[in-house]
Amino acid sequence: MSKKFDITNIAKLASISLSDDEKEKLSNDLSVIIEHVQALSDLELDTNIEDVYIHPLEKVLALDEDTEKPSLTHDEAMSNAPKVSDGKFIVPPSLE
Amino acid sequence: MELLNLSIRELNKLFITKKTKPSELYSEIFNRSASSEAALHAHLSLFEETNLDKAKKSDERFSKSENVGLLDGIPLAIKDNINIKDEKTTCSSKMLSNFVSPYNATVISKLDTEQTIYTGKTNLDEFAMGSSTENSAFGLTRNPWNTDYVPGGSSGGSAASVASRSSIAALGSDTGGSIRQPASFCGLVGFKPTYGSVSRYGLVAFASSLDQIGPISKSVDDARIVYSAISGHDSLDSTSINDEQIELPFEKNATIGIVKELMEDGISEESKKEVEKVIDILKQKGYNIKEVSLPLIKLSISIYYLIAPAECSANLARFDGVRYGLRVDGKTSYEMMEKTRAEGFGDEVKRRILLGTYALSAGYYDEYYGKALRARKKMVDEFSTIFKECDYLISPTTPTEAFKAGEKTNNPLEMYMSDLCTIPANLAGLPAISIPTGLSSNNLPLGVQIMSKPLTDNSLLDFSEMLEKELEFNSTPEGWSK
Numbered sequence: 001m002s003k004k005f006d007i008t009n010i011a012k013l014a015s016i017s018l019s020d021d022e023k024e025k026l027s028n029d030l031s032v033i034i035e036h037v038q039a040l041s042d043l044e045l046d047t048n049i050e051d052v053y054i055h056p057l058e059k060v061l062a063l064d065e066d067t068e069k070p071s072l073t074h075d076e077a078m079s080n081a082p083k084v085s086d087g088k089f090i091v092p093p094s095l096e
Numbered sequence: 097m098e099l100l101n102l103s104i105r106e107l108n109k110l111f112i113t114k115k116t117k118p119s120e121l122y123s124e125i126f127n128r129s130a131s132s133e134a135a136l137h138a139h140l141s142l143f144e145e146t147n148l149d150k151a152k153k154s155d156e157r158f159s160k161s162e163n164v165g166l167l168d169g170i171p172l173a174i175k176d177n178i179n180i181k182d183e184k185t186t187c188s189s190k191m192l193s194n195f196v197s198p199y200n201a202t203v204i205s206k207l208d209t210e211q212t213i214y215t216g217k218t219n220l221d222e223f224a225m226g227s228s229t230e231n232s233a234f235g236l237t238r239n240p241w242n243t244d245y246v247p248g249g250s251s252g253g254s255a256a257s258v259a260s261r262s263s264i265a266a267l268g269s270d271t272g273g274s275i276r277q278p279a280s281f282c283g284l285v286g287f288k289p290t291y292g293s294v295s296r297y298g299l300v301a302f303a304s305s306l307d308q309i310g311p312i313s314k315s316v317d318d319a320r321i322v323y324s325a326i327s328g329h330d331s332l333d334s335t336s337i338n339d340e341q342i343e344l345p346f347e348k349n350a351t352i353g354i355v356k357e358l359m360e361d362g363i364s365e366e367s368k369k370e371v372e373k374v375i376d377i378l379k380q381k382g383y384n385i386k387e388v389s390l391p392l393i394k395l396s397i398s399i400y401y402l403i404a405p406a407e408c409s410a411n412l413a414r415f416d417g418v419r420y421g422l423r424v425d426g427k428t429s430y431e432m433m434e435k436t437r438a439e440g441f442g443d444e445v446k447r448r449i450l451l452g453t454y455a456l457s458a459g460y461y462d463e464y465y466g467k468a469l470r471a472r473k474k475m476v477d478e479f480s481t482i483f484k485e486c487d488y489l490i491s492p493t494t495p496t497e498a499f500k501a502g503e504k505t506n507n508p509l510e511m512y513m514s515d516l517c518t519i520p521a522n523l524a525g526l527p528a529i530s531i532p533t534g535l536s537s538n539n540l541p542l543g544v545q546i547m548s549k550p551l552t553d554n555s556l557l558d559f560s561e562m563l564e565k566e567l568e569f570n571s572t573p574e575g576w577s578k
Contacts, residue, residue: 080421082423
């Protein structure tokens, strides 16, 4: 647990643009936090990752039946969209 | 009559005997919440007009003896990360400053059937990430006991609302202590139920394996009434459970464990003394008390600050400027997303998204997130072993009393440490409650936390109520008690 923390790459993966000042501050903050969580590296763990549940009560997540049910209408689902045309979300082009 | 200090049962009795009406109570509550805003800023919105209509309908039901239950006409405040249809849900974030929910959270649908009145939406740390409510994009909330101090967080608005008698009780959400810590800082009861016993549908997700909705209230009985109304299986939440409650011993044959690791370094002498006070009461009543050790608790902050940010980074990926929320224009979709997320999220949310992205990134997943998951499993096993010997575990709720506004904002790790005592219950999915026990030398409230094994919520509430009666904590914040 001692690899270099590359804030520019992590910000790109997280899709957040950061100013140079933010990069410096967040990089420092995260280095302190990562140093703290290094405490786990000394921990002896015999549990296999396959035996770990996401649910803390070790329940299997329930799947819904594949049947039609009442839900939001199309208009309701689109009601908070920043930009809509003809019932569709409008976004800028993917390529310049 | 000091209506605002009464319990839910007492108010219901007054409605039934026609000594007062829900509309009269609501008028008092609205006047209090509106007048407390300048000093405390507990709320982000208040629903006066719709509520007057609801309160008058409640009056009619009581006049015709058609009232539906204990929560009919009772004004509750709702944390602003829980969706109420046709009302804003901002999560105290610029990202959602104009978001109007098109649907109700399950807890709101359940409270609707009880004819509860919602006073408004309460302030929180942005997306529930924080321990002081200072991370709100819409300004900090202050502690009604002393406005120089924080009310705790992230449900600080809900706690300040109840403590200032601006609502009878409130809903909060608790991912690492966000109900219990503000309840303790504000002299209230805060209850985090067993994970999965209250539906998370309609709660804006922060860390899905840890988040849980629960009540903040003036008494354990009020918490019980709200919990009874909002709990139950929900097919809309894939983590919802449908298991029967387990009954624990309640009287002298119960065994009480004092968590050794939460009575050591990092815990103030005043917080320890509150636990010792509770131990003395229980000893006098004949309970069997023993010190227990859960060594992994000392690593709970490390485990939590890998798992919670990892889940947060995945959950908050949905805020991309496409389907809802803020959009900042860009030449390409990618530029639009990067600019939107840069503008929409505050510092703490960015910090946690970046930390989570790092913990989940290629080459680091196994050694950070994977290791934290396995350590969490080991902690769950430690708790299971201890609960074979003990029925209830007692610790301080918080390492210290409330801290001053601005005191920890420049030191994220120090802020995270304020959740040391509360995080383990989230990691293990346990029910846990904070009850007020006394005041510090600075005249600020202190509390103790009681945890029990999963699915023993009702027994935990009964045991806590017994302690509450013995402790006789009747102090209220000056200026807001009448």
